[in-house]
Amino acid sequence: xxxxxxxxxxxxxxxxxxxxxxxxxxxxxxxxxxxxxxxxxxxxxxxxxxxxxxxxxxxxxxxxxxxxxxxxxxxxxxxxxxxxxxxxxxxxxxxxxxxxxxxxxxxxxxxxxxxxxxxxxxxxxxxxxxxxxxxxxxxxxxxxxxxxxxxxxxxxxxxxxxxxxxxxxxxxxxxxxxxxxxxxxxxxxxxxxxxxxxxxxxxxxxxx
Numbered sequence: 571x572x573x574x575x576x577x578x579x580x581x582x583x584x585x586x587x588x589x590x591x592x593x594x595x596x597x598x599x600x601x602x603x604x605x606x607x608x609x610x611x612x613x614x615x616x617x618x619x620x621x622x623x624x625x626x627x628x629x630x631x632x633x634x635x636x637x638x639x640x641x642x643x644x645x646x647x648x649x650x651x652x653x654x655x656x657x658x659x660x661x662x663x664x665x666x667x668x669x670x671x672x673x674x675x676x677x678x679x680x681x682x683x684x685x686x687x688x689x690x691x692x693x694x695x696x697x698x699x700x701x702x703x704x705x706x707x708x709x710x711x712x713x714x715x716x717x718x719x720x721x722x723x724x725x726x727x728x729x730x731x732x733x734x735x736x737x738x739x740x741x742x743x744x745x746x747x748x749x750x751x752x753x754x755x756x757x758x759x760x761x762x763x764x765x766x767x768x769x770x771x772x773x774x775x776x777x778x
Contacts (some may be wrong), residue, residue: 599626607642613679616646617655625656635667644671645679652692665692672703678761680707681715688718697727705732708739716740722758737761737773 602610603618611614620627628650634640635647644737648667651660668686671679684703687696701722707715716739722728723736740754740761 578686587675592646601621601627601630603643604736608678611645617649617653618658620646620650620730639670639674641671641674641676643684644668644674645654645676657752661692662726662738675710675726677710677712678701678711680704681718682713682714688722697722701728713743713745713750717750717757718744720757720761724757724764730764732772734769737765737770738777742777761763 574740601747607616610619620631628644631643631647631650634643635692644667648664648671650657651664651667652662653659668679668683668707674682680703684700684707686692687700689695701719704715704719704722708719716736723733737758740758743754745751747756765773
């Protein structure tokens with residue numbers, strides 16, 4: 571009977587001896603889910619999150635970007651490389667990962683690549699390429715892309731045949747931000763001046 575009581579005590583001592591490892595595992599930072607990462611990217615807080623996690627997830631992020639080729643992780647790791655967040659700066663590789671993410675259809679990547687071609691960040695200014703990427707991102711619902719694309723059209727770039735679609739995107743856009751709402755209103759007024767009234771009326775119709 572005494573032996574039966576000793577064995578559980580020995581097992582308990584064994585568990586206690588291994589408890590420091592278990593505590594370390596409990597404190598380890600969990601890798602972001604795809605949905606969580608997309609939310610971070612949409613709010614432009616992905617790099618800040620990586621820093622706040624003390625750069626513990628670099629290898630996991632790199633593997634999902636380079637080996638698994640997941641677009642959200644390609645975007646994240648590309649930004650990390652371009653801005654030297656937790657890794658040595660490598661703009662060329664970072665830009666390539668951004669392009670790969672955009673090629674897979676990630677709206678935020680399409681918008682960022684288009685924006686960088688517009689403002690000349692990391693690459694030379696190329697308005698034609700900017701319009702292509704921004705149009706694609708806008709068509710997928712990215713509000714920042716809709717705004718920048720419309721601004722380029724207002725500034726005289728692109729084709730007049732795109733005015734109606736750009737107007738339609740903005741007219742049906744939803745934003746709780748007062749500044750964004752005001753910007754949408756101004757762009758709509760500017761685009762409306764470039765089109766016949768019948769085209770504006772058509773663009774305002776409910777989207778099917």
